[in-house]
Amino acid sequence: MTDSDIKDGPGPSAAPPGEAARQPYHHGELRPALIRSARALLEEDGLEALSLRAVARRAGVSRQAPYHHFADKHALLAAVATEGFRELAATSLARMQQAPDARARLNASGVAYVVFAAANPSLFQLMFGGLGGRFNQDEALNAARKDAFAVIRAASADVPAVSRGTPDLSAVAAWAFVHGLAELLNKGAIQPRDFGLADAEALADQLIR
Amino acid sequence: MTDSDIKDGPGPSAAPPGEAARQPYHHGELRPALIRSARALLEEDGLEALSLRAVARRAGVSRQAPYHHFADKHALLAAVATEGFRELAATSLARMQQAPDARARLNASGVAYVVFAAANPSLFQLMFGGLGGRFNQDEALNAARKDAFAVIRAASADVPAVSRGTPDLSAVAAWAFVHGLAELLNKGAIQPRDFGLADAEALADQLIR
DNA sequence: CTCCTGATCTTGACGCTGTCATGATCATTC
DNA sequence: GAATGATCATGACAGCGTCAAGATCAGGAG
DSSP: OOOSOSOSSOOTTSOOSSSOOOOSSOOSSHHHHHHHHHHHHHHHHOSTTOOHHHHHHHTTSOTTGGGGTSSSHHHHHHHHHHHHHHHHHHHHHHHHTTOSSHHHHHHHHHHHHHHHHHHSHHHHHHHTTTTGGGGGOOHHHHHHHHHHHHHHHHHHHTOTTTTTSOHHHHHHHHHHHHHHHHHHHHTTSSOGGGGTOSSHHHHHHHHOO | OOOOOSOSSOOTTSOOSSSOOOOSSOOSSHHHHHHHHHHHHHHHHOSTTOOHHHHHHHTTSOTTGGGGTSSSHHHHHHHHHHHHHHHHHHHHHHHHTTOSSHHHHHHHHHHHHHHHHHHSHHHHHHHTTTTGGGGGOOHHHHHHHHHHHHHHHHHHHTOTTTTTSOHHHHHHHHHHHHHHHHHHHHTTSSOGGGGTOSSHHHHHHHHOO
């Protein structure tokens, strides 16, 4: 037995524990199901441990089935990352709507950024560079990332004291700051309790002033 | 032929193109040689493509030889990352020494951070989280990272206008800002030419004010 | 209805990976 | 000079991503 993988997925009539009691043959909604499986495995086992075969297994499908919906593993990951950017933009906007003035909105967008990263560490890692070189290759991904940044840019432009210089430069500065904070917290390089604070949100709230 | 790897390295008397015309059997300086090989491959092919077997091949040694000097692949990568943090701290200090006052020293340390990341993108990626979960496991790595941050902390503490609040919080803010800038540039999320600037150094210089 | 076509899913195979188990070689100490 | 521990090599294994080729199904044309 050189290869043959022993058992990659259950037979078409078994009930796998993970996600899907397979329909007879065609799945019907395999593409979104694969993205869901990937996200679940991502937060369970981390980005390094995420394999295309495991994603297919969890969706109750053969290891090659994903190739009918994604060009390769990176394309699947890019789709997951795209979804991540959309959610980031959405939660940022939601948080900003509860702020009284422009300054508070900018702060809220920053806190939202850090909170999102803390709540979805592996997804955040994937969103920024988890795909190695092919990071800027995917068009939908680029658009979603740009939209997410646009939220910060708009919030920054509304605060006169901040956007004194070139508005875009100010927005980039704000983005870089919250992004760096998110990354350092995410990787454990800094920890909220080292500063007597409970969680990432408290630290972000304290620093963004 | 199920396995047997065909040809992992040249025989003990061949001359591989890469790095080492092997001494007869014992290498003598294999540990640093492996770190050198890893760094070379890192910048040539990127972090994702770096395999322990390729590192061994380049050092002119069998695939199992590294295990006599490192517990596993992550331990090798941790050693490379540790070296990276030492160099980062060293180049930061070097740049700071050419600055006239405290404020300029802080700025210089920030520019040095971004320039280092731009000059060693894959190494920088490895230094921050390229090892997945085991990121905080290695003692030497933790110490080297702490030392690198200490450079920023010291520079920040010397600037009264900056360290008005809790000094450590101010230092973290400075770190987060330059780190985020380095990451965003590194991953291509922002590009200097989008702001009419030539390179990462120019952008960092512009923003750090 | 039958037949065909294209989409969807599966299985086989290949070379690559990290690493365990085991064997070979060497430098050093008794 | 023999023993021993450090160093290096080879065999083997399961898992990975993905190419190639076969099986199955749904829908429309005749």
